Amino acid sequence: MAQITLVESITQALAYELNADQRVVVFGEDVGINGGVFRATDGLQQQFGVDRVRDTPLAETMIAGIAVGMAAQGLRPVAEFQFMGFIYPAIDHVLSHAARYRNRTRGRLSCPIVYRAPYGGGIHAPEHHSESMEALFAHIPGLRLVIPSSPARAYGLLLAAIRNPDPVIFLEPKRIYRAVRQEVPDDGDALPLDRAFILREGNDVTLISWGASLKETLAAAEQLSTEGISAEVIDPATLKPLDIHTVIDSLEKTHRCVVVHEAPRFGGLGAEIVAQINEYAFDLLQAPVNRVTGYDTVIPYYRLEDDYLPGVSRIVSAVREVLEYSTGEVK
Numbered sequence: 429m430a431q432i433t434l435v436e437s438i439t440q441a442l443a444y445e446l447n448a449d450q451r452v453v454v455f456g457e458d459v460g461i462n463g464g465v466f467r468a469t470d471g472l473q474q475q476f477g478v479d480r481v482r483d484t485p486l487a488e489t490m491i492a493g494i495a496v497g498m499a500a501q502g503l504r505p506v507a508e509f510q511f512m513g514f515i516y517p518a519i520d521h522v523l524s525h526a527a528r529y530r531n532r533t534r535g536r537l538s539c540p541i542v543y544r545a546p547y548g549g550g551i552h553a554p555e556h557h558s559e560s561m562e563a564l565f566a567h568i569p570g571l572r573l574v575i576p577s578s579p580a581r582a583y584g585l586l587l588a589a590i591r592n593p594d595p596v597i598f599l600e601p602k603r604i605y606r607a608v609r610q611e612v613p614d615d616g617d618a619l620p621l622d623r624a625f626i627l628r629e630g631n632d633v634t635l636i637s638w639g640a641s642l643k644e645t646l647a648a649a650e651q652l653s654t655e656g657i658s659a660e661v662i663d664p665a666t667l668k669p670l671d672i673h674t675v676i677d678s679l680e681k682t683h684r685c686v687v688v689h690e691a692p693r694f695g696g697l698g699a700e701i702v703a704q705i706n707e708y709a710f711d712l713l714q715a716p717v718n719r720v721t722g723y724d725t726v727i728p729y730y731r732l733e734d735d736y737l738p739g740v741s742r743i744v745s746a747v748r749e750v751l752e753y754s755t756g757e758v759k
Contacts, residue, residue: 433605439470447476454482456483456491456508459483492543500529508545528570545597547561547639548603560690563695572589577638577665587616624670625665627661634660635649635686636685636698646661660682679712686719686746688721693719720743
């Protein structure tokens with residue numbers, strides 16, 4: 429079996445669902461003829477035709493609104509926004525309509541939409557092409573927020589998102605679109621939504637991260653292991669609703685935690701995770717939960733981009749801080 433990248437696993441999942449379910453329709457800017465700006469939909473229009481994979485004008489508000497109408501009438505639209513930084517004109521339809529259809533109709537209608545968007549920094553793009561504003565969508569009741577971090581999880585989670593009866597924001601970390609390859613069977617097996625994944629087991633500290641930042645988080649865990657520090661790494665994958673139970677189970681072993689994300693610090697999802705840990709597992713902690721995040725600024729241009737994104741050294745330093753707090757000395 430050939431190994432594929434994360435972006436290729438997205439293509440594979442879309443092709444599987446387009447073939448398996450005639451209600452699935454893929455559309456967005458340049459998704460058809462060009463196969464998407466990152467080639468996530470490459471070849472799909474040729475395989476399934478213009479009625480199933482359709483190019484749209486540069487109109488994010490229209491894309492979001494059409495998806496709501498399609499979903500309400502029984503289709504399963506997968507709408508792509510070229511970059512997360514272009515999604516803001518669409519928020520009215522997402523917040524006011526897609527996320528509220530089930531509640532508004534007292535369950536008579538659901539809104540099975542997947543809104544896809546590449547997100548995050550690290551590819552030397554301008555600011556509107558590099559943003560990590562996932563916390564905006566986590567705050568909206570009625571939405572699921574899913575962020576894959578590997579080819580296998582991208583495939584399984586996208587299948588689950590398309591099959592889900594309610595709207596899903598599916599953010600794809602473009603910095604790792606082609607950073608790793610895995611064998612991903614094209615078997616149509618979905619991964620569970622609303623469940624975190626333990627990527628590395630450990631006993632001394634729990635590291636929680638998602639998307640592209642998991643690359644540095646796992647590298648930091650490996651570096652810490654050379655110092656005798658055993659780090660458990662958790663990928664929430666579904667950020668809303670959050671699988672806090674897996675986090676608590678980990679803290680019962682480690683009693684210390686560091687949350688890593690590249691989004692700005694203030695009001696980021698790391699703050700919500702810390703709040704839930706304090707609410708449900710405060711008595712397990714032997715140190716305050718630490719956060720390693722992007723800064724509260726617009727993401728800078730490429731010369732300073734690496735300084736903005738959480739790196740291995742910042743994560744390792746944060747881990748040493750939580751260990752020092754509880755023991756009085758660095759382990």
